[in-house]
Amino acid sequence: MLDETDSAANSRLAELLDVLSHLDTEAASTERGDLDLLDTAELVVRMNAEDQRVPLAVAEHATDIARAVDGITERFRRGGRLIYIGAGTAGRIGVLDASECPPTFGTDPSMVVGLIAGGETAIRSAVENAEDDADAAQRSLLELELTERDTVVGISASGRTPYVVGGLEYARGIGALTVAIASNSNSDIGAAAEIPIEIVTGPEFISGSTRLKSGTTQKLVVNMLTTLSMIKLGKTYRGVMVDLIATNEKLHARSIRTVTELTGVGIDAAAAALQAAGGSVKLAVLMLVAGAEADPARAALAEADGILREAIAALS
Structure with missing residues (x-):
């Protein structure tokens, strides 16, 4: 005979099985009973269709x-x-x-x-x-x-x-x-x-x-x-990341490219602005676009709650 512990465990198991039987994520599709018989190309097509x-x-x-x-x-x-x-x-x-x-x-x-x-x-x-x-x-x-x-x-x-x-x-x-x-x-x-x-x-x-x-x-x-x-929150500007942190060579290069794309300056000018801005892409862009030094540009950003577009407008 089952003791009370076994009976309770079986009851919980039956309840869980009933719950799972009603979940869409646990259901088996009748359309995919032949997956193991299909060639790889057809499997790719079938899985991609589901993902869509x-x-x-x-x-x-x-x-x-x-x-x-x-x-x-x-x-x-x-x-x-x-x-x-x-x-x-x-x-x-x-x-x-x-x-x-x-x-x-x-x-x-x-x-x-x-x-x-x-x-x-x-x-x-x-x-x-x-x-x-x-x-x-x-x-x-x-x-x-x-x-x-x-x-x-x-x-x-x-x-x-x-x-x-x-x-x-x-x-x-x-x-x-x-x-x-x-x-x-x-x-x-x-x-x-x-x-x-x-x-x-x-x-x-x-x-x-x-x-x-x-x-x-x-x-x-x-x-x-x-x-x-x-x-x-202003972490992007014109669809570009401007608050990224350059933690490796790739991200440093991306920072320079971002500054050049958003301001139109050359690589050397972008690198110099980034250095003056302490590596901040957002601050470097603001300095170049508004023609401002680092300290007033930093203050404008703070006043604008970090939103670059508003800081540019304030300094223009």
Whole structure:
């Protein structure tokens, strides 16, 4: 006979199986039962056709994404942060987006943060049962001293990951902006967040492999959350990165090229302006366009909250 522990475990398993059976991300497509019989070229065509569904599905949620971008931007302006929380692939996508912001936009590493269930180890290796710890994200958010000025974006393909649900519920309880990115409708994380972004793209190319279309969807959305909020903060000018940090030879060359393209000066003049500006592309461009020295140009940028277009207008 089953003891009470076994009975409870079987009951939870049956409940989970029932939940999974109703998720689009877990469904098996009857159109792909013959994948192992196809030649490679046909497999490429089939998989690419599935991937093409993703940007179209994302476009249907433009209003929700724009609302999230505006909320994130407003909190950035008040000194707030953007914090991603997720498990597995979803967590890695948040960590990746956060790690790309400092070199791309010149942000402090604390401005955009990625938290993944299981910690740093989980970035490269699976950490068993980490996603089931509903209190772990809250503990991490407490360590970060989360406030109402921050934004927490929970990412989960299934939309039911306990780690993400717990983190969003805690964040919303203290007044932080909460956003959920899920690949199933009527999701648990959507219900826990102020702004649910539930983008359904149908069964995965390989049933249940949510690193595929779901992962691509998540990457497209987080790209927009950070890129568009940074544009609104003045981190770009005429579609070009002007707050990048030259941490290697390639980025140094890109800095010089950016200055030449935006100002029309030659390489030597661009390099000299960059040196006078302490390596700041934005400041170098302002100095050259407005014909200003470094100190007044720096003051104009500060007055314009770092928005180059406004600083140029002020000095012209």
